[in-house]
Amino acid sequence: GAVVSQHPSWVICKSGTSVKIECRSLDFQATTMFWYRQFPKQSLMLMATSNEGSKATYEQGVEKDKFLINHASLTLSTLTVTSAHPEDSSFYICSARGSGGPYEQYFGPGTRLTVT
Amino acid sequence: KQEVTQIPAALSVPEGENLVLNCSFTDSAIYNLQWFRQDPGKGLTSLLLIQSSQREQTSGRLNASLDKSSGRSTLYIAASQPGDSATYLCAALDNYGQNFVFGPGTRLSVLP
Numbered sequence: 017g018a019v020v021s022q023h024p025s026w027v028i029c030k031s032g033t034s035v036k037i038e039c040r041s042l043d044f045q046a047t048t049m050f051w052y053r054q055f056p057k058q059s060l061m062l063m064a065t066s067n068e069g070s071k072a073t074y075e076q077g078v079e080k081d082k083f084l085i086n087h088a089s090l091t092l093s094t095l096t097v098t099s100a101h102p103e104d105s106s107f108y109i110c111s112a113r114g115s116g117g118p119y120e121q122y123f124g125p126g127t128r129l130t131v132t
Numbered sequence: 133k134q135e136v137t138q139i140p141a142a143l144s145v146p147e148g149e150n151l152v153l154n155c156s157f158t159d160s161a162i163y164n165l166q167w168f169r170q171d172p173g174k175g176l177t178s179l180l181l182i183q184s185s186q187r188e189q190t191s192g193r194l195n196a197s198l199d200k201s202s203g204r205s206t207l208y209i210a211a212s213q214p215g216d217s218a219t220y221l222c223a224a225l226d227n228y229g230q231n232f233v234f235g236p237g238t239r240l241s242v243l244p
Contacts, residue, residue, distance in 0.1 A: 022175075050232070058236070059221060059234045059235065059236045059237055060176075060221070060234045062231075062232070065230070107173075109175055109176065111176075119163060119164060119225055119229045120164075120166070120178065120181050121166065121178075121223075121225075121232060122178065123168070123175045123176035123177075123178070124175050125174060125175040126173075126174065126175040128173065
């Protein structure tokens with residue numbers, strides 16, 4: 017199956033700083049990428065959807081000025097958490113989908129963010 | 133708005149048992165339904181994808197069925213093993229291929 021990578025796998029940052037998470041599709045071109053966050057023992061919640069070369073579409077309640085998403089190429093999307101606070105600590109997972117059916121989504125291994 | 137639920141929330145079985153995980157969705161207008169496995173602290177591994185026109189898919193000891201009209205999917209695991217212990221998530225993709233809605237998951241423990 018297709019492979020999606022994320023970097024870093026875990027990161028600890030201080031409150032008020034920004035952190036960038038990369039998501040790459042390694043062996044296919046991802047026309048659409050998705051960013052999710054997952055709190056302990058909860059399911060995945062979609063944060064935003066991005067299409068290559070377009071602005072991301074954010075889900076209701078997600079601050080687009082705080083969670084900056086860039087999908088500059090067909091293999092790379094980045095999520096930048098700006099001015100991070102402890103409540104932003106979570107598990108962030110990206111997924112990617114190629115063009116056309118069957119629209120199978122491939123997920124990255126996730127990034128554990130801890131804000132101290 | 134699509135809602136996906138999963139029953140049971142948690143399940144503990146002895147090794148060797150066959151088991152069924154249930155997934156229900158409120159809007160039957162789906163493009164496909166996917167089953168995933170998630171190990172603690174890890175990302176998602178796709179197990180099976182069922183297109184809306186299909187009734188079931190099989191991979192090894194796993195079999196997933198889909199009944200769109202009743203809004204249900206089941207994941208059948210045969211001869212369970214301790215290595216099957218994980219959280220199993222189902223997710224439904226809407227007919228436009230845009231919104232992918234996850235269920236809350238079933239935490240499975242297979243005891244040796």
